[in-house]
Amino acid sequence: MEAQIIRIKIRNDYNEYPGPRYCNQGTSSGEDFYHMKLNGAFANVFTEGKKLEIDLDDTAGYLSSFLDETFGNLVFDFTAEVVRAKIKIISVQEPDWEDMIMNDVIHDWENRRISNNFPKKTESHPEWFRLVNGQLIKKVWIQ
Amino acid sequence: MVSACKWSTYKKGMDTVIVSTFSTADKIALLDIVITVIIAIWISIFVNNNFTTIRAVKEYFITEDQIIRDEYNEFLKKIYNNEGNPREIPEWFKVMTMKINVYEGFLKKEFHVHPKLGKHHTKIKILITGSDELNSSFNAETFSLLGTSKTSLHKIHKDFSNSQTRLVVEINKAKPKSWLTRQFKR
Numbered sequence: 001m002e003a004q005i006i007r008i009k010i011r012n013d014y015n016e017y018p019g020p021r022y023c024n025q026g027t028s029s030g031e032d033f034y035h036m037k038l039n040g041a042f043a044n045v046f047t048e049g050k051k052l053e054i055d056l057d058d059t060a061g062y063l064s065s066f067l068d069e070t071f072g073n074l075v076f077d078f079t080a081e082v083v084r085a086k087i088k089i090i091s092v093q094e095p096d097w098e099d100m101i102m103n104d105v106i107h108d109w110e111n112r113r114i115s116n117n118f119p120k121k122t123e124s125h126p127e128w129f130r131l132v133n134g135q136l137i138k139k140v141w142i143q
Numbered sequence: 144m145v146s147a148c149k150w151s152t153y154k155k156g157m158d159t160v161i162v163s164t165f166s167t168a169d170k171i172a173l174l175d176i177v178i179t180v181i182i183a184i185w186i187s188i189f190v191n192n193n194f195t196t197i198r199a200v201k202e203y204f205i206t207e208d209q210i211i212r213d214e215y216n217e218f219l220k221k222i223y224n225n226e227g228n229p230r231e232i233p234e235w236f237k238v239m240t241m242k243i244n245v246y247e248g249f250l251k252k253e254f255h256v257h258p259k260l261g262k263h264h265t266k267i268k269i270l271i272t273g274s275d276e277l278n279s280s281f282n283a284e285t286f287s288l289l290g291t292s293k294t295s296l297h298k299i300h301k302d303f304s305n306s307q308t309r310l311v312v313e314i315n316k317a318k319p320k321s322w323l324t325r326q327f328k329r
Contacts, residue, residue, distance in 0.1 A: 018233070019281060026281040061233030063272040063281075094240045096265040 005088070006045050008037060009055040016058075021065035024122035030069030035125040038070060042078060043129035043136055045086055055090040056097055064100065071101045072109035073119050077130040077141075080110035118142055197319055200253060204314050207246055211260065212307050214239070219300055222271065225287035229280050236268045254317035258310050263303035270295055 010018060014037055019028040038054075045052045056062065075083050083106060089098040112119075119142065127138045152159055165173070218235060221227045240261075247258045270292065271277060280286035288296065 017230075020278040022278070025278050061235075061237035063233055063278060064269045065273050065278050068273065094237055095244070096240065096261070096268070100265075100269065 004048075004050045005053050006041065006050050007053045007055060008041055009058070011055075011058040013037060017060045018062050018066045020063055021069045022120065022122040030066035031073070031122060033066070034070045034073045035128055038074060039077065039128045042074060042083075042086065043138075046078070046082065046131070047136065051086055051088060053088045053090060057091060057093045062094075062097065064097075067097060067101055068105050069119075071105045072112070075106050075109035076113045076119055077128070079113065079131060080106045082131060200319075201314050201317070204246075204250055204254075205311055208307055208310055208314075211239075211243065211246065212304070215303070219267075219296070222288065222296070223293065226285055229277055229283060229286050232272060232277065236272065239264065240268070250314070252320070254314065254319055256310070256313045256317045258313075259306045260303065260310065263299060263306055266299045267296065267303065270299060 008014075010033070014033055015028040017028060018030075018033070019026040021030050023029050023031045042052055044050075056067075071083070074087075078086075084102070089101055091098040121142050124143065125140065127140050129136050129138050130141055131137075151164065218227075218239075243261050243264050247261055250256055250258055271288070274288060274292050276288050276292060277286050
């Protein structure tokens with residue numbers, strides 16, 4: 001039986017005008033989207049054995065940095081293997097984003113995770129989930 | 144040759160009717176002429192029309208290539224001159240991505256060509272939209288790429304322009320895909 005799919009459509013569930021990489025660079029940043037939406041949604045699908053479909057279409061376009069920061073943080077907190085198994089990217093209008101995320105971003109941030117090159121946080125965020133030895137732990141991991 | 148046929152005349156009322164009697168060889172020769180004429184007409188109408196259609200389709204694709212080149216040059220001129228508006232960049236790239244994807248999709252479907260515009264376009268998009276310069280100036284009116292970023296952009300821009308020129312040559316040389324090929328590709 002196929003795993004149940006939970007869907008996030010960035011235009012409807014977050015913002016039609018995604019912004020830059022970091023919170024301190026502008027509104028609706030990749031850093032903000034990760035902490036406001038993606039981390040919690042991914043932790044839920046992980047716990048419940050579901051899959052997460054993220055629909056990038058119908059926004060006013062993306063900076064590659066927004067996507068890099070968003071999905072890079074996801075890999076950093078949950079590992080490349082788990083992210084690859086649990087997410088599906090929908091990007092009919094700009095299919096090259098799907099290729100970039102599934103190949104370059106996941107690969108680069110997995111290396112970054114292994115080498116403990118921590119992501120930069122430009123704003124304090126409430127506690128968020130990280131997968132440690134198969135267990136989800138929620139706390140403020142980076143100040 | 145139709146030289147061996149016999150001619151005879153007879154009266155029918157007030158009229159004199161001339162009748163020719165054809166041998167089998169004459170009939171074959173006549174059939175040969177008729178078929179030759181039909182083929183000549185078919186070539187002059189159908190093949191010529193087909194050639195004209197293919198030429199027109201090729202001209203359309205070449206013009207589209209030129210339009211993409213012009214739009215791209217205008218956009219990159221703004222970037223090189225530090226006049227690009229950061230908030231307009233993602234949408235411009237999105238529209239251009241869709242335009243190039245549709246263009247390349249139709250081109251691949253109709254002709255045996257392998258355009259690389261999309262590949263170079265993605266590299267330019269990632270370079271500009273991933274730059275610290277653009278991200279840190281996202282709320283500003285304009286942004287300026289650093290020298291190193293501009294050098295990288297020049298290189299990919301050159302590759303993009305080369306692939307556009309190569310594509311015009313490829314389109315001109317390309318053979319259209321047959322109806323059968325298109326059915327199997329569906």
